Amino acid sequence: MFSATVMIRRTGTLWSRLTGNLMQTPIEDLDLFRMARRQFDRAIPFVHPLKGWRGMAEMLFEPERTIKLTLPVVLDDGFVHTFQGYRVLHDNVRGPGKGGIRFHPDVNESDVKALAAWMTWKCALTDIPFGGAKGGVACDPKILSAAEKQRITRRFIAALGDDLGPHTDIPAPDLYTDSQTMAWVYDTYSMMHPGQNNLPVVTGKPLDLGGSEGRETATAQGLFYVFEHLLSSGALPSLPDIPGSRVAIQGFGNVGGNTARIFQRAGAHIVAVSDSRGGIHVPDGLDLTQVESHKEKTGSVVATPGTTPLGHREVLEVPCDILIPAALETQITTANAARIKASVVIEAANGPITPEADDVLSDRGITVVPDLLSASGGVVVSYFEWVQNLANEHWTETDVHDRLRTTMVRAVDTMVTTRATLLDELDDYREAWAEVQPDAPPLAPPTLRTAAYVVAVQRCRRATEQRGIWP
DSSP: OOTTOBOOOSOEEEEOOTTOOEEEEOTTBOOHHHHHHHHHHHHGGGSSOOTTHHHHHHHHHSOSEEEEEEEEEEOTTSSEEEEEEEEEEOOOTTSSEEEEEEEETTOOHHHHHHHHHHHHHHHHHHTOSOEEEEEEEEOOGGGSOHHHHHHHHHHHHHHHGGGOBTTTEEEEEOTTOOHHHHHHHHHHHHHHSTTSOOGGGOSSOOGGGTOOTTOTTHHHHHHHHHHHHHHHTTSOTTOOOSTTOEEEEEOOSHHHHHHHHHHHHTTOEEEEEEETTEEEEOTTOOOHHHHHHHHHHHSSSTTOTTOEEEOTTGGGGSOOSEEEEOSOSSOBOTTTGGGOOOSEEEOOSSSOBOHHHHHHHHHTTOEEEOHHHHTOHHHHHHHHHHHHHHHTOOOOHHHHHHHHHHHHHHHHHHHHHHHHHHHHTHHHHHHHHHHHOTTSOOOOOOOHHHHHHHHHHHHHHHHHHHHOOOO
16 A cells, blocks of 8 residues: 555646645655545535535544544564554534554554545435444554454553544454454453443444344445446446456455456456455456465465466456456556556545546546445445444344345436536536636546535535534
């Protein structure tokens, strides 16, 4: 990941604030929080009415609370090691904060702030009553024992204390954390708050501890429902059908692996996959059973018999119909966007495409289905788990999937309808924006991502105005 790196491909100008200041900005600034801001700014001209946005936009984008923690932990070597932890509550105007906890060497404040902001927009777009949050610890889980990860988790949750809570801020799994990690989160919080129903404080738990059926595959299943509905509604005219289509997936962890299996069951050919060590390619389609068996034995998909080796990012450039980035952020940039050979890109990771690469793909006629929708299945089923825990209920997997499909289909329709309306009224929006920003360049036609942002930001704005600013 390149969260602390700035790549410069000279040169461009970006209207990045409603204040009217034209700022010289590197076209490829890969800082995630600034990238999230550029995406947010692209939606602002389409948020109606524009009047009063100078202060409101800043309030909606900036995080409500950022916590930075120093975490001393005794590891298996008997020495104290110090880790940095972060928890950001971006917005709670529509409900308590909701967002994952990740363990990764590159975790930093800027990334966590961006991920929390994206979670706010995901929740608003899918219309679930949460705001965005995110947390993480800068550590390398690949070299930690299970006991060490448990001690880091417990130290982190204990240090956060009452900044977490079932009606305050609710964690979930993320990169290199899983249901076992969430069991430690639950147990730590419960030991600190005895005599209460503490199950809703965290989602993604094991089934025996109040976890939800369907949570393990929720992000992948939600993505498939989004794609399936877009296809059936005619929003993806470049693709005839799922059976026979060629799919390439960057990432073969929980999300990527489950996505591959779901698309293959629907009749697609998975032609390429990758993990952190590299990728593999078979133009006629991979044998996923063989790939999974090889990964279980070796820890990687690399060198699966009968496959052509690829670099980790080369999987993004293989000829295919559907490309699914399901790994890390900022994987498609202006450095490789011109080499993407897919008809449709569906984001399963958070922020895998930079705004400038978005422009390249749009100019080339490649449709991008944005992460705010396509990667939101996990938080939707997390909401279902929270509801079940509050009511002391347990739903069947069929019930969870039916509710997930309904939620994702409704969000797809809202996003597509909003984009169509924005396109129909583009001249009016251009005229209104020119009055606010007379020196700004003309507005570009809104993409699906811009429409998704408009829906989400409008909902947060309305909730803020209805509640009022207190005191």
